[in-house]
Amino acid sequence: MKKLIDFDKEGFKKEVITNVKTLYRRPIEEATPQQVFQAVSYAVKDDIIDRWIATHKEYEKKNVKTVYYLSMEFLMGRALGNNLINLTYYDAVKEALDELGFDLNLIEDQEPDAALGNGGLGRLAACFLDSLATLGYPAYGCGIRYRYGMFKQAIKDGYQIELPDDWLKDGNPFEIKRPEYAVEVKFGGYVRVENRDGRNYFIQDGYQTVRAVPYDVPVVGYGNNVVNTLRIWDAEADQEFCLDSFDKGEYEKAVEQQNLAKTIVEVLYPNDNHYAGKELRLRQQYFFISASVQRAILKFKEKNSDIHKLPEKITFQMNDTHPTVAVAELMRILMDEEGLEWDDAWDITTRTCAYTNHTIMAEALEKWPIELFSRLLPRIYQIVEEINRRFVLKIQSMYPGNQDKVKNMAILYDGQVKMAHLAIAGSYSVNGVAALHTKILEERELKDFYEMRPEQFNNKTNGITQRRFLLHGNPLLASWITDKIGDEWIVKLSNLKKLKVYATDEKYQQEFMNIKYQNKIRLANYIKEHNGVDVDPRSIFDVQVKRLHEYKRQLLNILHVMYQYNELKTNPSYDMYPTTYIFGAKASAGYKRAKLIIKLINSVADVINNDASIKGKIKVVFIENYRVSNAELIFAAADVSEQISTASREASGTGNMKFMLNGAVTLGTMDGANVEIVEEVGEENAVIFGLRAEEVMKYEREGGYNPKDIYNNDAAVRTVLTQLINGMYSSDDPDRFRDLYDSLINEDVYFILKDFASYVEAHRKIDTLYRDEKNWAKMVMLNTACSGKFSSDRTIEEYAKEIWNLKKVKVTLD
Numbered sequence: 001m002k003k004l005i006d007f008d009k010e011g012f013k014k015e016v017i018t019n020v021k022t023l024y025r026r027p028i029e030e031a032t033p034q035q036v037f038q039a040v041s042y043a044v045k046d047d048i049i050d051r052w053i054a055t056h057k058e059y060e061k062k063n064v065k066t067v068y069y070l071s072m073e074f075l076m077g078r079a080l081g082n083n084l085i086n087l088t089y090y091d092a093v094k095e096a097l098d099e100l101g102f103d104l105n106l107i108e109d110q111e112p113d114a115a116l117g118n119g120g121l122g123r124l125a126a127c128f129l130d131s132l133a134t135l136g137y138p139a140y141g142c143g144i145r146y147r148y149g150m151f152k153q154a155i156k157d158g159y160q161i162e163l164p165d166d167w168l169k170d171g172n173p174f175e176i177k178r179p180e181y182a183v184e185v186k187f188g189g190y191v192r193v194e195n196r197d198g199r200n201y202f203i204q205d206g207y208q209t210v211r212a213v214p215y216d217v218p219v220v221g222y223g224n225n226v227v228n229t230l231r232i233w234d235a236e237a238d239q240e241f242c243l244d245s246f247d248k249g250e251y252e253k254a255v256e257q258q259n260l261a262k263t264i265v266e267v268l269y270p271n272d273n274h275y276a277g278k279e280l281r282l283r284q285q286y287f288f289i290s291a292s293v294q295r296a297i298l299k300f301k302e303k304n305s306d307i308h309k310l311p312e313k314i315t316f317q318m319n320d321t322h323p324t325v326a327v328a329e330l331m332r333i334l335m336d337e338e339g340l341e342w343d344d345a346w347d348i349t350t351r352t353c354a355y356t357n358h359t360i361m362a363e364a365l366e367k368w369p370i371e372l373f374s375r376l377l378p379r380i381y382q383i384v385e386e387i388n389r390r391f392v393l394k395i396q397s398m399y400p401g402n403q404d405k406v407k408n409m410a411i412l413y414d415g416q417v418k419m420a421h422l423a424i425a426g427s428y429s430v431n432g433v434a435a436l437h438t439k440i441l442e443e444r445e446l447k448d449f450y451e452m453r454p455e456q457f458n459n460k461t462n463g464i465t466q467r468r469f470l471l472h473g474n475p476l477l478a479s480w481i482t483d484k485i486g487d488e489w490i491v492k493l494s495n496l497k498k499l500k501v502y503a504t505d506e507k508y509q510q511e512f513m514n515i516k517y518q519n520k521i522r523l524a525n526y527i528k529e530h531n532g533v534d535v536d537p538r539s540i541f542d543v544q545v546k547r548l549h550e551y552k553r554q555l556l557n558i559l560h561v562m563y564q565y566n567e568l569k570t571n572p573s574y575d576m577y578p579t580t581y582i583f584g585a586k587a588s589a590g591y592k593r594a595k596l597i598i599k600l601i602n603s604v605a606d607v608i609n610n611d612a613s614i615k616g617k618i619k620v621v622f623i624e625n626y627r628v629s630n631a632e633l634i635f636a637a638a639d640v641s642e643q644i645s646t647a648s649r650e651a652s653g654t655g656n657m658k659f660m661l662n663g664a665v666t667l668g669t670m671d672g673a674n675v676e677i678v679e680e681v682g683e684e685n686a687v688i689f690g691l692r693a694e695e696v697m698k699y700e701r702e703g704g705y706n707p708k709d710i711y712n713n714d715a716a717v718r719t720v721l722t723q724l725i726n727g728m729y730s731s732d733d734p735d736r737f738r739d740l741y742d743s744l745i746n747e748d749v750y751f752i753l754k755d756f757a758s759y760v761e762a763h764r765k766i767d768t769l770y771r772d773e774k775n776w777a778k779m780v781m782l783n784t785a786c787s788g789k790f791s792s793d794r795t796i797e798e799y800a801k802e803i804w805n806l807k808k809v810k811v812t813l814d
């Protein structure tokens, strides 16, 4: 790795020793790994701080336009290793720690993941921050400092157990509390009108307030001295406890406010792609949005006197509809605090806000009951009402007499506030996250909006950061690549295409496959240590890691494993390449069927892994507590990447890109970004199966299909389904999996049986391809070589140029 930033090894060692001493009153030889982790992190932070200050000085001097990436989720993972990578002295610190008698890997393992997110949406936000800093774009990530992040998953008797994620218990060495930037956020009460100098002012009264206090986390750019900020908000009670107060009412009010503050930021809602409509969730949304927007405006006003210039200096990018109250909050500030008239405020707002749509899943659409929304946010609701009134007038003037349009597009309808409609009405840009997804938005989900204002819509295919998911996660492959093509790929991933020439060379094929093999051993060791299962690194590692959701079809995967096991048992000459099926997935705590699928996977694993008669040809492993840190190991070790969602349902996917980058072959449907992966790597280097999106959507328009036809006509399917209810995998309770059986036989909403035969065929193809070692090596090398498009650097360049209009900034240290 190129050393772009000077590193003073001896000075660093001294600082670590001093830190251990001052933090823990201990000599370094007696320090625990956790203490060394803290000491090292503080030493690294020291280096970061100068660059952080220099970056912000530069931003202020240039009075640059800044993007505020508003997101309920930032799935950052661990910071230490990534910061060292981006400071370009990971290897040097490794060496320094060696000399002090510590293993950097072990020290990194002391850090809990910052799991302030559920899955793809939150991890995308984290990759975007990495790319923004690396490219030198002025940006803030704005979110919530959840006291408890994504729950820790334990597996007990095959069932998922959720444990609290107390990620802050040892303190977070990288964050800095900024009480000087605290702001007030108001909830509830009522709005009264006051007329001053002939103008009506709207004043919220009788409200409860919460103090929002920001914590800043540095986001280090790669080798460029840029350090941006992830600003996460904590809530504190507005009033100090007034213990000498004899007024019981006052005291109780104080306790109430204390509790209100505490509960707001207590925990991340563990729902991925699902809307639950909880009051506390809306509180969380308004809490961090009001704080972020207020602070952004205050900062803007330090350098700019004309509020009309706001769109030239700020974009609020809304990560899905979760931050959409930003539209109304900005209107409130512009009118109630800056004194603008509606039209002026609306013009500014709709040139400042932009919206990214991440899902078309109906159950994920946010629709708040008006009763709840207006009670919690009375002034914001008033503003939404007026936005809606004017928007409906616009619809009516464009489509006179067309009530359907109003019904489909209104923001307030059927007693609900439709957040997606508010986001679209209030934004200058609406984007999808992969080409197919954007097309479906334009042609189906958001057709009416698209027809009204087509120029508002655009696509930004997702991406991932190669710094974390290759340079940090797969050091062997990273240095092999650097050896071949130099290290510019770290900031310019399209360079990987230079690897194509090596893909047909036997010597390099062997080197590449040997690295894969080393990574499989590394994962096998992890699995042995954490799951107690022996897996053979010479078997095919066939991997599906992602949130558990019916549309992602982990059920299809495990049904196929059951099928393959049947083949092995009934047909002694059944020839299959030994395969390890690896799963990792958290199910939302209240998602019963998803949890039952986890139990099924573990039950199938139990039976198959303990059947000596199949000679280890199939192994099934469920990796507990799948998260960013172990994902890095998993991607590096995969041969086959399972991306098998029902076509049209997965907006993009980003795990698919991480597998590809690390040299795995996609076994997938033509869904989300898989389509673009195939486009880049060529059909012959991926294995595609199943219905296409248009076919799925056609069936849906026509009321579905009849899964019983498949049950009746396909004996193999029938056998597998029967095994769900005959106790084969649940001898203590044969009915345990009946719900899965019924759902497949009666509805099969996700076309699992419909795609089953094609999926079996795809697996056969993988088996055949894998046996041809040279061709397989070529395939996986081409996957790595063709993954350049999927860098989040490319994605962010597109956002910066086509939506945000940002300029890059250079930072030098004195």
Ligand code: 73E
Pocket: 118, 120, 121, 124, 271, 272, 273, 274, 275, 320, 358, 359, 364, 433, 462, 650, 651, 652, 653, 654, 672
């Ligand atoms: O396809 C993924 C996509 O790659 C999509 O399901 C996911 O976003 C990723 C990044 O664009 C996503 N998550 C959510 N919606 N889409 C979501 C919805 C509600 C709560 C939490 C997450």
